[in-house]
């Protein structure tokens with residue numbers, strides 16, 4: 001299976017009018033810190049609060065008219081995108097998630113009229129249920145990252161980035177199953193081969209990073225993280241996003257929970273923005289001095305805003321946050 005720029009251009013036409021063309025805005029604070037233009041691509045402004053709408057709408061638009069409905073497993077945002085896209089086509093949707101998914105995300109999906117199934121302790125536990133629904137009830141299963149229509153849909157972000165700023169030197173992409181990074185890298189490098197695309201993820205349970213290092217898809221333990229949207233494996237039977245990330249990404253950076261916590265505060269206090277942990281890993285990497293040096297402007301994708309507001313309030317007020325069996329130690333911003 002392989003994708004080309006033409007697939008991403010087709011995705012752009014398919015999602016037009018349903019998914020938004022999002023703003024790219026400079027962060028004055030982060031630009032000063034980086035010593036170059038540091039830009040934020042605000043996928044938080046999508047109708048479902050996350051970029052996943054792009055891939056979901058593209059995948060649902062490709063289904064036959066007589067399909068019985070759709071199903072997927074999800075860490076939350078993909079399910080919300082699929083539920084939204086299905087509702088727009090008056091299709092039934094069944095979203096399978098684990099108990100690690102924050103309640104705010106579950107509630108957002110239910111509000112779109114989807115059936116929700118909570119199965120197991122990780123996204124990998126929820127996957128067999130969506131496979132079963134596909135088999136037994138004839139629903140079309142849409143992978144959150146390993147589907148050509150999903151990757152092409154996420155890739156439309158790459159087109160928009162280079163239209164707005166042809167001078168970009170690098171793109172920092174939050175990385176989990178790799179659909180987002182694969183799509184953006186394919187689009188951006190087709191238009192501008194010299195651009196660097198860097199995958200950024202948390203340092204525990206980083207499935208794509210571990211897999212690329214091992215040279216093949218490997219399993220990791222999914223652990224609770226402030227970047228809950230970055231959890232889950234890439235699938236041992238991965239057929240698309242692994243190869244694309246391996247071949248197209250220039251570098252990987254891992255950030256700690258403490259660095260994610262501090263970056264959520266930074267984005268809130270300096271840029272007045274609410275975003276989930278997965279969205280700020282690029283900012284976390286910059287603040288932690290973990291990025292290579294760049295020859296020109298850099299953009300990061302602020303991928304979603306569907307954060308649990310009680311947790312978010314704890315973070316901006318500097319309180320401890322409980323994560324599974326451990327916790328992230330609280331620290332007031334600037335202290």
Ligand SMILES: *Cc1c(COP(=O)(O)O)cnc(C)c1O
Pocket residue numbers: 050052077078144145174175176177178179180181229230276278279303304305
């Ligand atoms: C899904 C998701 C990601 C990662 O996307 P992948 O395609 O799985 O790599 C990043 N941020 C948010 C908010 C997400 O929902």
